[in-house]
Amino acid sequence: MPKLLVASRNAKKLVELQRVLDAAGIDGIEVIGLDAVDEYPEVPETGATFEDNALIKAVAGVEATGLACLADDSGLSVDALNGMPGVLSARWSGRHGDDQANNDLLLAQISDVPDDRRGAAFVSACALVVPSGERTVVRGEWRGTILREPRGANGFGYDPLFAPDDAVAQGRSSAELPAEEKDALSHRGAALARLVPTLRSLAD
Numbered sequence: 001m002p003k004l005l006v007a008s009r010n011a012k013k014l015v016e017l018q019r020v021l022d023a024a025g026i027d028g029i030e031v032i033g034l035d036a037v038d039e040y041p042e043v044p045e046t047g048a049t050f051e052d053n054a055l056i057k058a059v060a061g062v063e064a065t066g067l068a069c070l071a072d073d074s075g076l077s078v079d080a081l082n083g084m085p086g087v088l089s090a091r092w093s094g095r096h097g098d099d100q101a102n103n104d105l106l107l108a109q110i111s112d113v114p115d116d117r118r119g120a121a122f123v124s125a126c127a128l129v130v131p132s133g134e135r136t137v138v139r140g141e142w143r144g145t146i147l148r149e150p151r152g153a154n155g156f157g158y159d160p161l162f163a164p165d166d167a168v169a170q171g172r173s174s175a176e177l178p179a180e181e182k183d184a185l186s187h188r189g190a191a192l193a194r195l196v197p198t199l200r201s202l203a204d
């Protein structure tokens, strides 16, 4: 069975990616994480866009393993900050992956921004690169509002601060949504849904 490497070093993001792929029911492909391959060096995410960074990560995965590789580059784009933290979302506070510090800093930065100007979007670019070199990049976006205090314990990253615009969220933060509800609405769910046809063709 062909293998698909999902190349994220963020355990919670990896769970989401694997869960959405499972739910899509792509038969005939074995989805594996980085723990199932030999360690390889992390490449710096130097791209100016989510798409560039997703490709950097997926290409590195193919080069290191020879397997088809899927990578996500994602983040939060806040209207009042002209689209930042954007590609710097994981290290906004200066410490990569420190969700608490990143959230605290974001809240402080927009503390004076009134409720009607606290719009934001989660963005996910997902890149699929196959050993022959063919590349597919897709994007999903999820609009919402930045809350004034964190709420909820599900998800990761900025989820406790993000209230989706979707009526079905009923004012809950994305960290208050059960996993399946987040996947049905989220940027990552939307991006991966666009990749499903290409992923299915890997199984042929």
Ligand SMILES: O=P(O)(O)OP(=O)(O)OP(=O)(O)OC[C@H]1O[C@@H](n2cnc3c(O)ncnc32)[C@H](O)[C@@H]1O
Pocket (backbone or CB within 6 Å): 007, 008, 009, 010, 013, 045, 072, 073, 074, 075, 076, 089, 090, 097, 099, 102, 122, 155, 156, 157, 158, 159, 186, 188
């Ligand atoms: O690059 P990899 O190894 O996949 O892991 P990472 O955590 O560094 O991932 P990114 O470079 O794509 O940075 C994404 C950051 O954006 C935030 N983020 C992305 N998707 C999110 C989501 O669904 N919910 C909350 N925060 C999210 C979160 O802070 C992530 O650390």
Ligand SMILES: [Mg+2]
Pocket (backbone or CB within 6 Å): 045, 090
């Ligand atoms: Mg990263």
